[in-house]
Amino acid sequence: MTREEELHKVLSEAVVDMDEEQAAVMAQAVVDEGFDAYAAIEKGLSQGMEEVGRLYEEEEYFIPELLLCSDAMYAGIEILKPHIKRRQDSEHHTVVIGVVEGDTHDIGKNLVKIMLESAGFEVIDLGRDIPAREFLRQAEESKADIIALATLMTTAMPAMREVVEELEKEGRREAYKVIIGGGPISSAFAKKIGADVYAVNAAEAARLARELVS
Amino acid sequence: MNDISPRERLLRVLDGKTVDRAPVICPGGMMNSATVDVIEGCGFTFPEVHPDAAAMTKLSAAVEEKTGFENFGIPYCMTVEAEVLGSEIDFGNATCEPKIAKERYASTADVVVRDIKELLQEGRIEAIARAGQNMAEKNPDVPVIGSLTGPVSTAASIVDPMTFLKELRKDKANAHRVLDYVTDFLIGYAEVLIESGFPVITIADPTATGEILGPKMFGDYAVPYLNRLVDAIHERDARVIVHICGKLDAVKKHIPALHGDAVSTDAMVNLQALKAECGVTVMGNVSTFALQLQTPDVVQRVTENIVSKGIDIIAPACGLSTTTPVENIAAMTGTVKNHY
Numbered sequence: 348m349t350r351e352e353e354l355h356k357v358l359s360e361a362v363v364d365m366d367e368e369q370a371a372v373m374a375q376a377v378v379d380e381g382f383d384a385y386a387a388i389e390k391g392l393s394q395g396m397e398e399v400g401r402l403y404e405e406e407e408y409f410i411p412e413l414l415l416c417s418d419a420m421y422a423g424i425e426i427l428k429p430h431i432k433r434r435q436d437s438e439h440h441t442v443v444i445g446v447v448e449g450d451t452h453d454i455g456k457n458l459v460k461i462m463l464e465s466a467g468f469e470v471i472d473l474g475r476d477i478p479a480r481e482f483l484r485q486a487e488e489s490k491a492d493i494i495a496l497a498t499l500m501t502t503a504m505p506a507m508r509e510v511v512e513e514l515e516k517e518g519r520r521e522a523y524k525v526i527i528g529g530g531p532i533s534s535a536f537a538k539k540i541g542a543d544v545y546a547v548n549a550a551e552a553a554r555l556a557r558e559l560v561s
Numbered sequence: 562m563n564d565i566s567p568r569e570r571l572l573r574v575l576d577g578k579t580v581d582r583a584p585v586i587c588p589g590g591m592m593n594s595a596t597v598d599v600i601e602g603c604g605f606t607f608p609e610v611h612p613d614a615a616a617m618t619k620l621s622a623a624v625e626e627k628t629g630f631e632n633f634g635i636p637y638c639m640t641v642e643a644e645v646l647g648s649e650i651d652f653g654n655a656t657c658e659p660k661i662a663k664e665r666y667a668s669t670a671d672v673v674v675r676d677i678k679e680l681l682q683e684g685r686i687e688a689i690a691r692a693g694q695n696m697a698e699k700n701p702d703v704p705v706i707g708s709l710t711g712p713v714s715t716a717a718s719i720v721d722p723m724t725f726l727k728e729l730r731k732d733k734a735n736a737h738r739v740l741d742y743v744t745d746f747l748i749g750y751a752e753v754l755i756e757s758g759f760p761v762i763t764i765a766d767p768t769a770t771g772e773i774l775g776p777k778m779f780g781d782y783a784v785p786y787l788n789r790l791v792d793a794i795h796e797r798d799a800r801v802i803v804h805i806c807g808k809l810d811a812v813k814k815h816i817p818a819l820h821g822d823a824v825s826t827d828a829m830v831n832l833q834a835l836k837a838e839c840g841v842t843v844m845g846n847v848s849t850f851a852l853q854l855q856t857p858d859v860v861q862r863v864t865e866n867i868v869s870k871g872i873d874i875i876a877p878a879c880g881l882s883t884t885t886p887v888e889n890i891a892a893m894t895g896t897v898k899n900h901y
Contacts, residue, residue: 365730406811409775411726418727451660454723454773501828501850502882530772530807531850 351382355391358423362395363402365415367422374426384430392423393465400462400550410454413549417461438467440560443486444495445473447510450503455529455549459495462553468493479509486523492560495552496542498529507532508540515541524559528552566702567631572760574873575800575822577842583868585875585897586844587624588763588802588825589634590708592877594624597656598887608652611638611659612685617692618699625703627887629894632761633696633705636689639765642710642747643718645684646675656883666720669728669735674742677749686750690757697758704761706802707754711766712786713774715743722768729778736782744786748793755797762794764821765804771811779812784819791820802844806879809835816841828878833870846878847893853882857892864896 348356354377361370370392377387399416402408408416442463446456453475463470471489473481486494494514496507507527514520520541527537528546537545543559546552565573571584587594600606603616603623610616621633638659640650647665666672693705710718716739717725728736751762768774769783791801803821805812809830816824816839825844826832832843851863867875875897881890 406775409778409811410773411730411778412775414723414727415730449657454726457723501848501879502853504850505854 350380351377351386354380354382355387355394358387358391359395359398361423362392362416362419363398365412365419367415367419370419370423371426374423378426378430384427388424388427388431389467392420392427393467396420396462396465397550400548400553404548404550410458413458417458420461420465439469440467440493440556441469441471441489441491442493442495442556443471443473443482443489443491444497445477445482446475446497447503447506448476448478449506450498450500451475452499453497455499456495456497458549459497459528459546459552462549463495463556466553466557468553468556479506479513482510483513483517483519487519491523493524493526493556495556496525496527498532501531504531504536507536507542511541526552526555526559568702568704568760571632571704571874572800574842575761575802577822582901583873583875583897584631585629585894586632586704586706587628587630587634587877587881588632588706588708588761588804589636590710590763591639591765591767591804591880592634592708592763593637593658593883594628594630594634594877594881594890595620595637596881596885596887596890597883598885599624599627600655606655607637608654608659611636611652612688614688614691614695617688618695621692621696622699625700628890629898630890631703631894633693633700633703634708634763635692635705636685636708639708639710639714639767640718641685641689642715642743642750645680645686646715646719646743646746648719658880658883661718664719664721668724669716669720669732669739672720672735672739672742674738677745680746681749681753686753690753693754693759694757705759706761706763707751707759708763708765709747709751709790711764711769711783711803712740712744712747712790713769713783714766715747716740717768719743726768726773729774729782740782740786744789747790751790751794751799752797755794755799759799761800761802763802763804763825764790765806767806770805770807771809771813772807774812776811776814780815783812784815788818788820795820802874804844813839823874825874825876826878832867832872836871836873842873844874844876845872847875849877849879849881849885852877852889852893853885855889857888860889860892861896864893865900868897868900
């Protein structure tokens with residue numbers, strides 16, 4: 348294992364171990380020793396977050412662990428980001444994400460955001476309790492590829508349908524992929540309201556988003 | 562038992578005694594039953610009802626009459642506790658229920674413990690107690706249910722919830738300190754309600770779910786504080802229903818350890834199996850999605866299915882949408898009453 352590979356491994360483990368301090372120290376080591384910052388994010392921190400996603404799917408980790416892992420990831424990213432050489436990335440994709448109107452539960456949405464970012468997406472986070480029109484407006488403005496909708500509440504599910512209807516009404520349904528998720532949501536519901544896909548959790552949301560733009 | 566009152570029926574079920582049929586109720590709080598249809602014609606609207614004892618009394622009578630639910634249930638939101646403990650509340654509007662606009666504290670370490678007796682004088686506590694007292698006096702046959710927000714959810718509504726969840730791991734001492742404090746407050750609040758004539762308290766703790774906390778933290782944080790609250794309510798001779806949100810799989814092993822008199826769950830949980838496996842009295846779980854969007858005949862079928870499985874108390878599975886048609890709610894309650 349080369350020194351660089353070793354650093355990637357330690358970064359990945361720091362994320363999985365929820366060790367914010369270690370992630371920051373090792374990210375600084377990457378910078379100090381002159382290794383590529385982007386590779387450290389991709390093969391170190393994101394790799395760790397992928398493992399975290401797997402642990403979450405397997406119900407080894409739950410929300411508090413996921414939040415702490417993402418803090419460790421961000422501690423590393425913050426140090427590495429200024430050192431990324433601007434890449435001419437043709438694979439640049441944008442997701443507009445938010446919790447639909449009538450719902451203020453945003454933990455799930457925040458997790459999806461983290462997973463999407465660690466999967467290389469630019470994520471525009473509208474926040475929670477967001478009206479249907481706002482999703483379209485923001486997607487148009489930021490030339491997004493994907494609109495991601497979340498809710499934890501059965502009572503806010505009709506608001507998801509409204510977003511799809513808004514896209515149809517404005518003749519923009521084909522311009523975006525719509526991905527939905529949250530506690531009460533199912534793939535049957537996604538089909539019913541004309542969304543493109545349903546993601547059962549944050550890790551799958553990121554995986555499906557990649558598929559949707561590839 | 563032909564002329565058993567709704568109050569007696571509910572109390573008998575919660576005490577594990579036999580009854581003629583299952584009660585059909587909606588406890589208020591997270592399961593607010595004052596929908597747009599129900600409030601129409603009352604002469605007032607949300608959000609002005611929330612702090613007004615006279616309006617609450619009138620509205621709860623309208624709920625009982627129009628929906629057929631066999632109880633009064635107040636308050637109509639989950640923000641009473643957070644308001645008293647200093648968070649900023651957005652009281653919503655005619656169709657949207659109150660919510661936390663901003664939590665009072667950034668982290669558990671910042672939480673200042675205040676005198677419980679003082680806190681109990683503040684916010685809407687007195688109005689809710691008075692409303693319940695009025696309801697109990699006017700109609701002693703109908704049980705008045707007081708709905709509390711559970712300890713973990715109350716803590717997560719005064720401390721930034723993302724930080725709070727992290728501190729359950731990172732700053733256990735302060736997490737426990739805050740949970741201790743909010744539990745003391747909730748006990749005080751419950752006592753005020755019980756003294757005012759509420760025979761049943763429901764505790765809903767939507768942040769304390771298996772899906773969010775996982776089994777370990779549910780056991781470390783949700784169970785002990787819920788039980789401390791339940792025990793204090795029992796000491797005052799009131800009954801307790803505990804509502805657990807979401808899927809139960811991850812925390813099923815903890816369910817028998819809960820001290821409540823009944824467990825209420827969301828629609829995806831098989832209550833019949835839960836009852837058999839854990840030996841608990843179960844309440845639920847008519848899909849609120851069906852109640853909001855389906856027709857009365859579908860609601861009737863959904864309800865019949867639940868009744869036929871021997872569920873002890875029939876209730877909505879989760880929070881009712883404020884736009885739920887009253888015909889659907891009436892179909893649910895009518896089905897229960899006519900089934901036997």
